[in-house]
Amino acid sequence: MHIVAFVTQKGGAGKSTLASNLAVAAHLAGERVFICDLDPLQSLVKWSRLRKAVDIPVEHIPAHKLELALHSLGRDGVTVAVIDTPGAHSEGSLRAVRVADFCIVPARPNILDIWASEETVATIKAARKDFAFLLNQCPPAQQSGRVARGAQVLQELGALLAPMISTRVDYQEAVLLGLGACELRPRGAAAREMATLWAGVKTRLEERERQRLDDRVIASNPVLASYREIFDQAARVGDLYTDFFRAMLPLAQQRPGRAAGDEEEEETVRPRRRS
């Protein structure tokens, strides 16, 4: 079973909207999906009450019962568990990060969401979990400078999932009916965004799964394990090397023979022209 968690401490970034829509897209692609709603406000439990079908079960799960609940979901044949978390630093979001195979961090293209993402990413990195940002509620003209800048900052902090999700009425209307955008208007732009998103997330989950299996094989073989140790060390040295040159770059870009601030000083001591 794959576990995908939507996490960010920033309220209103789109965790519940994207979690329900991704769950529907995965279900339509043939997965057996279960939604764990960790938010005390139970947004997705309410969403599922509006949904006539019982094809995507949703349950509010207290944070301390999450691991146990996931264990039994895996035994029952669920293939994808989607976790929605509260919009604040909480035990629920911490536990979700710890159990997830992949954390999705939604952020709107504004500086407050991006700052909040830094906090969330620190938590995810401390738990050594795989994650990516998902830019949400972008103006439909995707090439706006604000979106491009947001995407660039997030990409510097970590990977950015494709596609960028636009602000679309379909997402808001689908929620009111207990649906996902893929069900509301299967040929609509929002439906296409969600189908593409699920395809990308699935590929990522499968890659990680393969990596985990490879890791297990390598760890069980002493020769391969020692080679891996050597390559890991080489990679760490490579990172240091890159960091060093990145730090040196501003110095290298200064004009030769001048220290920073020289120019300013020169300006202030330049003799006045005689009239």
Ligand SMILES: Nc1ncnc2c1ncn2[C@@H]1O[C@H](COP(=O)(O)OP(=O)(O)OP(=O)(O)O)[C@@H](O)[C@H]1O
């Ligand atoms: N792509 C989108 N297009 C249009 N509206 C959106 C989109 N994403 C989210 N919204 C709207 O933004 C609001 C906040 O979204 P949502 O409730 O999913 O955020 P959240 O991160 O779950 O919030 P909280 O932290 O409070 O749980 C909702 O009204 C939702 O309908």
Ligand SMILES: [Mg+2]
């Ligand atoms: Mg929510």
